[in-house]
Amino acid sequence: MYRIGIDLGGTNIAVGVVDEQYRILARHSVPTGAHRPAEAVVADMCAAVEAVLQQAGIALSECAGIGVGSPGTCDPQTGEVVRSYNLGWHHVPLCRMLEEHFHLPARLGNDANCAALAETVAGAAVGCRNMVLITLGTGVGGGIILDGKIHAGMYGAGAELGHMLLVLEGEPCTCGRRGCWEAYASATALIRQTIAAGKEFSQSLLAQIPAEEVNGQTVFDAADRGDGAAQQVIDRYCTYIAAGCTDLVNSLAPEMILLGGGVSRQGERLLEPIREYVATHCFGQREGAIPVMDVAKLGNEAGIIGAAAL
Amino acid sequence: MYRIGIDLGGTNIAVGVVDEQYRILARHSVPTGAHRPAEAVVADMCAAVEAVLQQAGIALSECAGIGVGSPGTCDPQTGEVVRSYNLGWHHVPLCRMLEEHFHLPARLGNDANCAALAETVAGAAVGCRNMVLITLGTGVGGGIILDGKIHAGMYGAGAELGHMLLVLEGEPCTCGRRGCWEAYASATALIRQTIAAGKEFSQSLLAQIPAEEVNGQTVFDAADRGDGAAQQVIDRYCTYIAAGCTDLVNSLAPEMILLGGGVSRQGERLLEPIREYVATHCFGQREGAIPVMDVAKLGNEAGIIGAAAL
Numbered sequence: 039m040y041r042i043g044i045d046l047g048g049t050n051i052a053v054g055v056v057d058e059q060y061r062i063l064a065r066h067s068v069p070t071g072a073h074r075p076a077e078a079v080v081a082d083m084c085a086a087v088e089a090v091l092q093q094a095g096i097a098l099s100e101c102a103g104i105g106v107g108s109p110g111t112c113d114p115q116t117g118e119v120v121r122s123y124n125l126g127w128h129h130v131p132l133c134r135m136l137e138e139h140f141h142l143p144a145r146l147g148n149d150a151n152c153a154a155l156a157e158t159v160a161g162a163a164v165g166c167r168n169m170v171l172i173t174l175g176t177g178v179g180g181g182i183i184l185d186g187k188i189h190a191g192m193y194g195a196g197a198e199l200g201h202m203l204l205v206l207e208g209e210p211c212t213c214g215r216r217g218c219w220e221a222y223a224s225a226t227a228l229i230r231q232t233i234a235a236g237k238e239f240s241q242s243l244l245a246q247i248p249a250e251e252v253n254g255q256t257v258f259d260a261a262d263r264g265d266g267a268a269q270q271v272i273d274r275y276c277t278y279i280a281a282g283c284t285d286l287v288n289s290l291a292p293e294m295i296l297l298g299g300g301v302s303r304q305g306e307r308l309l310e311p312i313r314e315y316v317a318t319h320c321f322g323q324r325e326g327a328i329p330v331m332d333v334a335k336l337g338n339e340a341g342i343i344g345a346a347a348l
Numbered sequence: 349m350y351r352i353g354i355d356l357g358g359t360n361i362a363v364g365v366v367d368e369q370y371r372i373l374a375r376h377s378v379p380t381g382a383h384r385p386a387e388a389v390v391a392d393m394c395a396a397v398e399a400v401l402q403q404a405g406i407a408l409s410e411c412a413g414i415g416v417g418s419p420g421t422c423d424p425q426t427g428e429v430v431r432s433y434n435l436g437w438h439h440v441p442l443c444r445m446l447e448e449h450f451h452l453p454a455r456l457g458n459d460a461n462c463a464a465l466a467e468t469v470a471g472a473a474v475g476c477r478n479m480v481l482i483t484l485g486t487g488v489g490g491g492i493i494l495d496g497k498i499h500a501g502m503y504g505a506g507a508e509l510g511h512m513l514l515v516l517e518g519e520p521c522t523c524g525r526r527g528c529w530e531a532y533a534s535a536t537a538l539i540r541q542t543i544a545a546g547k548e549f550s551q552s553l554l555a556q557i558p559a560e561e562v563n564g565q566t567v568f569d570a571a572d573r574g575d576g577a578a579q580q581v582i583d584r585y586c587t588y589i590a591a592g593c594t595d596l597v598n599s600l601a602p603e604m605i606l607l608g609g610g611v612s613r614q615g616e617r618l619l620e621p622i623r624e625y626v627a628t629h630c631f632g633q634r635e636g637a638i639p640v641m642d643v644a645k646l647g648n649e650a651g652i653i654g655a656a657a658l
Contacts, residue, residue: 111632121635168502180599184494191601192478195637201598205516206591215594215629281516284525288511289490289599291501319525322421325431327505 039102040094042087042142045149045341046108048072048124051079053086054342055094055101060160062342064094073126076119080135087140103143104136105348107152107341113194114348117146120193145348151188151197152344153334154181157296159347161335168292171334172199174279175299177212178220182290188348200224204281222278225254225301228271232257235271242267254301276308280315283331287320291327298334305333349412350404352397352452355459355651356418358382358434361389363396364652365404365411370470372652374404383436386429390445397450413453414446415658417462417651423504424658427456430503455658461498461507462654463644464491467606469657472645478602481644482509484589485609487522488530492600498658510534514591532588535564535611538581542567545581552577564611586618590625593641597630601637608644615643 040063045052047070054065066089068082083106091098110122117133119125136144147155154171157163163171167186173179180199182189190196200220201213208217209227221227232252236244243260244252244267257275260268283295297308313331320326336343350373355362357380364375378396380389393416401408420432427443429435446454457465464481467473473481477496483489490509492499500506510530511523518527519537531537542562546554553570554562554577567585570578593605607618623641630636646653 111637121632182599184499189494189600192603192637192639193601195597195632196599196601198598198631201631202512202595203514203591206514206518206588208516213631214633215631278516281513285512285595287505288508289492289506290499291503291506293502321508321511321523321525322431322505323524327502329502 040096040100041102041346042090042104043342043344043346044083044087044104044106045152045345046070046083046106046125047149047341048109051083051086052342053083053090054346055090055096056343056346060343060347062339063096064090065342066090066093070125072124076127076130076132076135079125080132084136084139098140098142101142103145104140105145105147105152105345106132106136107147107149107345108132109149111193111195112146112148112190114146114188114190117144119146120195147188147345147348148181148190148194148197149341150179151181151190152348153298153336153340154183154344155188155347156336156340156344157334158183158186160343161340162296162332163294166294168290169294169296170199170286170290170292171296171298172283173299174223174225174297174301176224176226178224179299184290199282199286202282202285204278219278219282223275223282225299227278228254228257228275228301231271231275235267239267244268258304258307273311276311277315279308280312281319283312284316284319287316287327287329292329294330294332296332296334298340302333309333350406350410351412351656352400352414353652353654353656354393354397354414354416355462355655356380356393356416356435357459357651358419361393361396362652363393363400364656365400365406366653366656370653370657372649373406374400375652376400376403380435382434386437386440386442386445389435390442394446394449408450408452411452413455414450415455415457415462415655416442416446417457417459417655418442419459421503421505422456422458422500424456424498424500427454429456430505457498457655457658458491458500458504458507459651460489461491461500462658463608463646463650464493464654465498465657466646466650466654467644468493468496470646470653471650472606472642473604476604478600479604479606480509480596480600480602481606481608482593483609484533484535484607484611486534486536488534488592489609494600509592509596512592512595514588529588529592533585533592535609537588538564538567538585538611541581541585545577549577554578568614568617583621586621587625589618590622591629593622594626594629597626597637597639602639604640604642606642606644608650612643619643
């Protein structure tokens with residue numbers, strides 16, 4: 039049997055059909071047109087599913103089910119998108135709507151949780167039953183897999199790992215709280231830290247780059263050219279990521295922590311200092327439950343694969 | 349069938365036999381004599397089990413199993429006490445030793461996890477399948493119940509919730525890290541905060557109490573007598589507890605958070621401001637996944653009951 043995976047994003051809806059090894063056999067993408075009524079978005083979603091099946095030459099009757107990964111709070115029990123600011127949705131019964139159209143069982147998960155699940159079925163965490171995926175992007179997203187299943191918590195509201203505390207009453211966060219991990223460890227935060235270092239150290243290469251041209255890569259490029267201030271920003275940024283990872287070790291003791299998102303492309307450059315920090319700061323230090331730490335593997339495909347695996 | 353529960357502490361071993369409703373039918377306690385070889389401690393433990401069965405008039409053949417709650421890192425998979433500073437133990441195969449003696453299945457759990465489990469079978473969280481227990485004592489202990497079972501993590505090393513971060517590089521913690529929740533929210537921390545307020549505010553009642561006489565109750569008594577500085581300490585202390593609870597909401601989204609340990613006897617006096625803080629700081633604020641927050645019910649009996657329920 040095949041499975042259909044839908045990666046519902048704020049910009050695009052990516053639909054794929056996967057085989058039993060979670061290989062994507064065909065994919066199709068349409069604009070989300072967020073903030074339209076849910077019915078209109080779901081109609082486009084259904085048309086995209088039909089297009090992808092036709093493209094793959096697979097009949098609906100050969101599919102075991104449909105999964106959707108959506109931004110926001112998704113209740114896997116009720117199949118409802120409880121709240122999604124990106125989509126402008128409130129209490130949309132997405133699974134029921136898809137089931138009525140396709141007469142196939144539909145499942146729903148938060149997109150970050152789907153990405154974590156995808157890594158366990160076809161990515162860097164295959165065979166791992168207890169892991170956490172941290173996505174370092176505009177924000178810091180999280181997905182928790184315990185005993186092989188997504189841990190979504192009450193109403194599917196858990197795994198908002200970017201909104202755990204790093205500094206009580208510290209930097210303001212988009213969520214309204216202050217001092218969240220996201221306010222220090224997201225790519226957005228790294229850009230802010232890069233700009234601040236450029237202002238502080240007039241001799242630094244960073245001082246020569248206009249603030250509006252700084253992106254998540256800038257500081258790494260400057261460090262490559264031997265810029266000390268840039269390396270300092272990177273070192274501190276690694277501490278921020280690692281401090282949050284240490285909290286995950288002390289609370290959940292997962293077997294593996296994966297980093298995803300654009301910044302994670304820096305690979306060992308981030309992973310090495312992060313591993314060292316975790317091993318010297320977690321409970322029990324080097325005798326503690328130190329997880330394997332690596333980068334996620336699936337990138338853009340994680341959404342479809344994880345949704346299909348729900 | 350009956351079950352045997354053993355609460356192995358650094359000072360005493362408390363043994364009880366419980367019925368299917370987790371009522372303790374008989375109990376018996378002997379000194380642990382910690383830091384003796386494990387064989388000697390286990391021999392006393394076995395004798396205590398035999399004494400409690402005799403006391404209850406129950407035969408070993410009427411018991412379904414034995415559970416032990418132990419301080420330190422306990423691996424429920426291997427039945428081994430991996431590391432316990434309180435007992436001076438390293439890699440003690442406790443379950444195997446008990447099984448060889450009694451020819452009954454033996455199970456092992458960390459004491460804080462057992463206390464959490466106990467609340468779900470016979471305490472304040474009966475019927476709740478996803479909850480966290482926070483024990484505010486000398487340290488801050490934690491127990492996590494997910495889907496009705498203890499979440500112990502790799503090697504049983506998880507749920508060290510007191511060692512999640514409140515302030516990056518903040519107050520030194522006993523674990524070697526700085527800024528842990530425990531360093532702000534334990535009874536030990538509250539005593540330190542009380543003494544500091546006494547030094548800072550010479551007009552406060554707290555200034556009249558010698559440091560060595562300050563305990564976890566002192567600041568509450570002073571606030572009862574209208575002392576403003578004392579109330580300020582309490583307000584801040586509630587913020588510390590609540591900030592950590594908010595992290596648990598954002599990461600695990602449990603249905604319930606229970607507070608245990610000596611300080612939790614303050615009840616609503618702590619719970620009210622903590623609930624308000626969580627509702628205004630968690631992800632989604634008042635629309636978020638706000639758990640029921642209450643105090644634990646079982647007190648000293650939690651150890652035996654939770655061990656029996658393993």
